[in-house]
Amino acid sequence: MDVREIRKQFPILDQEVNGHPLVYLDSAATSQKPIQVIEALDDYYRGYNSNVHRGVHTLGTRATDGYEGAREKVRKFINASSMEEVIFTRGTTTALNLVAKSYGMANVSTGDEIVITYMEHHSNIIPWQQLAKATGATLKYIPLQEDGTITLEDVRATITSKTKIVSIMQVSNVLGTMNPIKEITQIAHEFGAIMVVDGAQAAPHMKVDVQDLECDFFAFSGHKMCAPTGIGVLYGKKHLLEEMEPVEFGGEMIDFVGLYESTWKELPWKFEGGTPIIAGAIGLGAAIDFLEQIGLNHIEKHEHKLAAYALERMSSIKGMSIYGPKEPGKRAGLVTFNVDDVHPHDLATVLDAEGIAVRAGHHCAQPLMKWLNVSATARASFYLYNTEEDIDKLVEGVVKTKEYFSDVF
Template sequence: MNIKEIKQYFPILHQEVNGHPLVYLDSAATSQKPVQVIEALDKYYREDNSNVHRGVHTLGTRATDSYEGARDKVRKFINATATEEIIFTRGTTTALNLVASSYGRAEVKEGDEIVITYMEHHSNIIPWQQLAKEKGATLKYLPLQDNGSVLLEDAKEIITDKTKIVSIMMVSNVLGTINPVKEIAKIAHEKGAIMVVDGAQSAPHMKIDVQDLDCDFFALSGHKMCGPTGIGVLYGKKHLLEKMEPVEFGGEMIDFVGLYESTWKELPWKFEGGTPIIAGAIGLGAAIDFLEEIGLDEIEKYEHQLAGYAIEQMSTVNGMQIYGPRSGEERAGLVTFNLDDVHSHDVATVLDAEGIAVRAGHHCAQPLMKWLEVSATARASFYVYNTEEDIDKLVKALVKTKEYFSDVF
């Protein structure tokens, strides 16, 4: 698949917004969906709609085959050793909460330590805050360098024999920083801790090999990688998942139910209570097929190129402040920025009038905003359907924005 022709597969991008051709630069929040995913969802609801695992009729069998087939696609996509290690969730947030609520609640004791970084998304902060409060544990933060990177020397100092959990995002949704999670996992394991990876911003954009990373848990969201909303994945090493207790109880996840005692199904179903996210999983499977046809290595290479070009061109705008690594090779495909004396929400509003969609606010990363000493930022994030022409339109609109507010004030 030619990466320059990919936009044709995304129907939503072929429209005008406020009288301008849409330039969608908000894929870090949610990606757009190719026609292949839309058609997979349509086919399920038109032809195969049925619950899974429970029926012996034809529709139930087809739905089950598609649902479990999607699980195996995820397994191959991240190179897990077995489908039992793939748990379908509502998204990264649910997956991280599952780890904190099940593994964390059982394993973390008073005086233990949990280590994260200042750059984490709220979904990788709050569950650990709550667990630390409940257990009397200590929540510790790895410091950041001026460019938003993490030093392994700091990790070696802060991760101690008291550390039970290290949880770090692989790619920052604000800075674009690509964290050395493989090396940090090794440090964590040497101290007897487990490694949790928030892969929401990495799985859509680069090849993931959980065995090579040697992480204990890995979480991702389907809607950020061309899949539907409401579907995500928790990968966990089988021996850890086997000893963990479910956090939701009801139908589908049970083996035997008595009046006073019940037993659970084997992996992965003991963590998937109730009717699962069938259509979402099928759509995620179609998204994986689409991304793999392009090639994750090609996607990563292309986005490094876009990020480098964006930094170069955006830096020409007077009053531009760009956050995170300065090299396109050192960051994922997003650029977070502020224009001097112009609030990020005003920037986003003016850009929207030009048909350009960017994100503005704290990006669910308020501790990082405090570290950056700002209240909010604007963010342009790229994906396979974006081009250098999109970035040129962004830069032209940013110049217009700067001139407009200079005239006003």
């Protein structure tokens, strides 16, 4: 990877913020967009903006080809067995809610169990809370080890014959923990449960093969992987999707509508009611082309190198607490931390004055914050366009912030 050449593909990075060159370290929240994706959106709106599937005119045909072509790119990207298993959604949140509302309501009842972990994003907690309340099921949590990892022994001790759904993130957006999804899936299947994977922090950064993982559902968002906001994907095994009912009803997803009864289109369209996210899907297809040209394996290796470098540099700062696994290969490309006597929001504000963008807060993971015994943390997250120089500037900014608050108080 030639990171300096890659950076040239991202126009937003070539600017100053508060009089300093921008150092963008918030890609876990949303990634920046390369010129290829921006041009794909511009090309659609300028050249063939039209609705899909319904029209026979030239613009409609081009739009449909672009939309369905993007679906095929997604299929290959995650190695789904067919395009019927790829549902376009607004993002990971919508995809997980779809599974909970459709599959969950039909297959979970009183006395059943739903299993998740303490590290989950709110999007992978609240839908299951609501499902448990609606059905009388029990929501259970796999415990975490001191370093923020989970063990397969604890997975086996938590999942039982009553478990119907296991839903776990592949990569933690706070701890950077990389969970052993394939092994957890095998355990879930041994007990007759289905496996749902929140892949929001995985799909942008590593090669995902849903057939190898053997998971039943896999959800991810486009905006975290160089694509536009408002587009995401739910992968589901075909036989499960065929049994599920839609959760949105209206145009596009119907086959026949009568006065009192209606029937649905076949997969995948029965889950895509209304005018779909056409431009977003086309942009996602362009983002996949861009990432695959570079290579997901190269991106993952680059980010792991950055994470290791960041851990080394930041561990030398006195009064620094760093959360998550420290062992190489167990942490994805982010570092979540706190500085003694400095609130994360104050830290992020001072860093912003230096042109450094990091995230501060609970990161949509309040149960995990409680487990960590903190109210909030700061997080620096890396992507293919970041460099070791970015981390050096972060370290300088943290030291400067620490000294500033030491002088003030």
